Amino acid sequence: MKSFFAAFGKKQWTHEGQKAFWGVIYVLPWLIGFLLFFLLPFVSSFRYSLSSIKANADGMIIQFIGFSNYVEALTVNTSFNRALTESIVNMVVSVPLIVIFSLFIAVLLNQKFFGRALARSVFFLPVILASGVIANLETGSLVQALTEQNAVAGNFVQVLGDSPLERIMLRAGVNESIVLYLTDAVDRINQIVSQSGVQILIFLAGIQTISPQLYEASKVEGATGYEAFWKITFPMVSPLILVNVIFTIIDSFSRNAMTDLIKTTGFANFNFGLASAMAWIYFLAIMIILGITSYLVSRKVFYQD
Amino acid sequence: MILARLLSLEIWKRWLWSLVRFGLIFGMSFVILYPIIQKISTAIKDKQDLYSPIVVWIPQHFTFDNFKKAISIMDYWHTLANTVMLSGMTTILTAVSCGLAGYAFARLKFKGSKLLFAGVVLTILVPPTTILIPIYMNLKNFTLLGIIPLFTGKPVSLLNSYWPFILTSATANSLKAGLYIYIFRQFFRNIPKEVEEAAYIDGAGVGKTFTRIMLPNAIPAIVTVLLFSFVWQWNDSFFTTTYLTASKVMATQLSSLPFNIGKLAEGGGLAMQTDPFYLSMVQDTGILLAILPLVLMYFFVQRYFVESIERTGVVG
Secondary structure: OHHHHHHOOOOOOOHHHHHHHHHHHHHHHHHHHHHHHHHHHHHHHHHHHOEEEEEEOOEEEEEEOOOHHHHHHHHHOOOHHHHHHHHHHHHHHHHHHHHHHHHHHHHHHHOOOOOHHHHHHHHHHHHHHOOOHHHHHHOOOHHHHHHHHHOOHHHHHHHHOOHHHHHHHHHOOOOHHHHHHHHHHHHOHHHHHHHOHHHHHHHHHHHHHOOHHHHHHHHHOOOOHHHHHHHHHHHHHHHHHHHHHHHHHHHHHHHOHHHHHHHHHHHHOOOHHHHHHHHHHHHHHHHHHHHHHHHHHHHHOOOOO | OHHHHHHHHHHHHHHHHHHHHHHHHHHHHHHHHHHHHHHHHHHOEOHHHHOOOOOOOOOOOEOOHHHHHHHHHHOHHHHHHHHHHHHHHHHHHHHHHHHHHHHHHHHOOOOOHHHHHHHHHHHHHOOHHHHHHHHHHHHHOEOOOOOHHHHHOOOEOOOOOOHHHHHHHHOOOOOOHHHHHHHHHHHHHHOOHHHHHHHHHOOOOHHHHHHHHHHHHOHHHHHHHHHHHHHHHHHOOHHHHHHOOOOOOHHHHHHOHHHHHHHHHHHOOOOOOOOHHHHHHHHHHHHHHHHHHHHHHHHHHHHHHHHHHHHHOOOO
16 A cells, blocks of 8 residues: 555645545545546537427437527426426325324334334335335226225225315314315325335434433423423434435335426437427426425434534 | 322323324325335236226236236346346445545544535536436547547447446446435444544554444444445436437336337237226236345345344434
8 A cells, every 4th residue: 555655746645634535535436426426417409498409310410509499498388387387286295294293103103012024114115115116006906906905905095085074173263274185184194104104213213312311301300201201202303304304205206207208208209309398397397395405304303513 | 198199090091192193194104105005906906807896905816917017028037137237246345435535524523624624515406417418428428538439439328238337336426426425424424533533543444444443333334235225226217218218127128128118018019908008907017026035035134124224323
């Protein structure tokens, strides 16, 4: 090793200098990939979105046409606005549900009870199963629909979301939109449960770093479990809420209407310019949502140090 | 006296809560397991059981026919071997490259490393759809910044080979690689500095400190990344269906499964009738076969997996 540095004509390497040198070496593979497979495509995607692209035998002809791809996506294309609002509304509706649900389940799974190990492994199963192609195919299963008609078990979900509870809430004077949101949440329970595996893991890991002394002290002072949750658990895991919101949003990229639309526009209709413009509008929309949520959540978050 | 009554109330409360908790956890577990149980029950059913009103879960005529058909349609064993190879390869390469980068970002600070780490965060946040098209074009006419045409005269197409996966995972830019770098960085940051300094004082270089001291301490993080990247690569249809159209891996086979079944049914290749419910039955069996290796793997590693995530410090 020494002769290697001597070859560079540097006899005395400081420790820091040596570390920095190896740091660059270690980051290098990532850096090459970052430039080649991220930054260049990222920039050229923006360039494509501003141009019309025609492919012929010689290659591609890229012509700068300004913002007309964006205009076309937003005003001419029939499915873009629908897909965009659908995927964003979907995101805005399910992100809070997933985060609240996974926090709740993480608190439950952290308590001691018989069969906890089994329950944990069941709840993390969706980490494996509910991603990509399986989730897509699952919705189209006819047999499932048939069995659901036959079996009482299949109606379990519908029973929960059915009208009596809804009517009671409406009569009790609860705001109609809140009731709709709640019943919608019950209808989505399968989707929510299957998408919150990683989030439960993150919350559970966070809860386990809270020192037991805090709970003991609060118990001595006479706090109930409910109070302990709101005064100790919730503030201590609140930084993770932001992490989970971001994770849930990036996790939804792989399975929504927008992704499908961009893929069809690009690869089935070969309209690369329009597809890039769509992808950029989608990206900007997500950045705005992420920015707003980060701002709102980080104002409320409690940091220990 | 009062104490005893309070005590009993306390006990009542605890029992009630256990009951509620059991109900909740049981119900949620049911929602999670329901599709799998349902698929298993469908897969072992005979066709005539499908319309039988008395058969709900346990079939009257037990059969492995669906498995046989699904295996032959998916070319299962061949596909399985391909998928294991592809996922295994990308998993190992990703773990190595992300581990190196994560360690460098955590401990080997250099000028501009903060800025580069912002780049990692950017790769996490940008949807893959945004860069999909340029990457596709880039891989179709791959020039490596104009180097390859100097030798061969024309750019090579890397599509329909494993090269896109090898290249992106070796350079830590595969599917969700930014997340893995982030996990590694968080983990290495939480290892006490003293451990590392002791190694330096004893004369170990940076490389030796990393491989001998830091890596053995980072096993939870390594396990987490290996598992996540294996599973996500296995299930990924986004990149796989774009890069590989002819090659047989699980994700492409699954997404073309409905089409293939339909084709066979029309051609009468397996003497099947075009009963949509029956086709769907075979499709369910196919899905079950595709996730079966993952589920089996999960049963063996799940304890380690759950423990390791708790210790990885994803939470930072």
